[in-house]
């Protein structure tokens with residue numbers, strides 16, 4: 171996939187090199203699998219391959235950044251300060267979107283929102299957002315119970331797969347007695363209220 175320059179001046183290869191510097195090798199491999207999976211879903215569902223590739227390559231850019239620098243960005247960008255109470259888990263999406271704009275010059279709202287929302291989903295999600303949300307969940311390296319059902323649903327409907335992830339994530343967090351970020355609940359409520 172060769173980038174056209176529509177979304178960023180960076181080449182795909184230069185982005186890969188910069189992303190690789192931000193994380194351990196195993197996570198970089200995850201990023202590459204999310205990209206491959208995103209491109210496959212983009213082809214199936216008619217999304218922009220270039221936009222989905224970019225969102226995937228940058229989605230976990232901030233995941234291993236230190237909590238202090240992430241908190242600084244959350245506060246300076248007037249993001250929901252409540253997300254600082256969940257380690258990197260909730261912050262790395264919104265902070266990743268910030269870097270996508272600042273470092274790579276991405277201005278496309280759908281790409282930035284996809285990165286921002288990739289962990290918890292969104293009350294409203296674009297096609298690109300759904301592609302990344304699902305690809306991150308079902309890439310071939312994922313082995314959790316239920317991933318096969320998620321992969322099956324992704325063949326049928328992105329919305330069904332997204333709803334599945336939203337529901338299973340809540341169940342998983344409750345079972346593990348982990349605190350649930352209010353935004354995670356908001357997204358769940360929004361999706362369940364729209365479900366037929």
Ligand code: GDP
Nearest residue numbers: 230233256259288289290306348349350351354
């Ligand atoms: P990754 O960055 O590729 O590992 O994947 P994600 O960005 O999707 O998820 C990061 C982690 O955040 C996962 O383990 C989720 O279960 C977890 N997570 C999602 N929502 C919440 C929440 O509301 N609270 C907490 N504590 N963790 C959450």
Ligand code: FE
Nearest residue numbers: 229230233289
């Ligand atoms: Fe992530």
Ligand code: FE
Nearest residue numbers: 204229230306
């Ligand atoms: Fe990820």
Ligand code: FE
Nearest residue numbers: 352353355356
């Ligand atoms: Fe609220």
